[in-house]
Amino acid sequence: MVDLPPGPRRRTPGLRREEVAQLAGVGVTWYTWLEQGRPINASTQVLDAVARTLRLDPVERQHLYRLAGQPETALTADVTRVTPEMREILDRLDPLPACLANSRCDVLSWNTAYGALFPEIVAAPEGERNTLWQGCVNPRMSATLADRDQDLSRAVAIFRGAYSRHSDDPGWQDFVRRLSAESAEFARLWARQDVAERGPRDKRFKHEALGEIGFRITSFDLASAPETRLVIYTPLGEESRAAVEWLMAAG
Missing domain, CATH: 1.10.260 (434 Repressor (Amino-terminal Domain))
Structure with missing residues (x-):
């Protein structure tokens, strides 16, 4: 009215x-x-x-x-815009780990395989359910980056590229302040002011129970939800594929 x-x-x-x-x-x-x-x-x-x-x-x-x-x-992603159709797409991608994420690296929704691979991320409270936050702050994740220095440096550079479109957004400013206070490593990488674009890439993880597993990371922007992307982890080789299936079966 x-x-x-x-x-x-x-x-x-x-x-x-x-x-x-x-x-x-x-x-x-x-x-x-x-x-x-x-x-x-x-x-x-x-x-x-x-x-x-x-x-x-x-x-x-x-x-x-x-x-x-x-x-x-800047177009921002709305967390509430995870539609039933998006949810069904995620579920149908199992056993490929997949999630919906926004440009700030917040994980908005995920499928069973993703939750099995990254339980600490999906169990984190809102505000910390974020791949960059967990990668910098949580050293005890089940799956940690095998090439941490290179991959984390690139992740911060990609984040800075997105931040440039949101530099006047209090939410983004607060996220950078909090993460800088929690992680000296992030603060150091942030001060370098490197910028990078997203793109397909390979990542290897050290899993506490399964050893090293690798994935090809591919992301797709969603036209229906600005600055939201579908991120899919395709296993590199049969050993990595079997590892994901084992994690899903183990619950």
């Missing part, structure tokens, strides 16, 4: 142009020019007010910023 005076009967549903302008606290002429894509001077605060009034989703919000000639805001 919105606080608007009664008006004549509507021929089409939704807010009138005048009502949008009133609720967003802008002039009708200014809002009309915005709709028409005319050059106007629009602050991010005003654009945010219009976006809230119209209840725009992230993609529509980006379009609004483009209309106003403003730099596009």
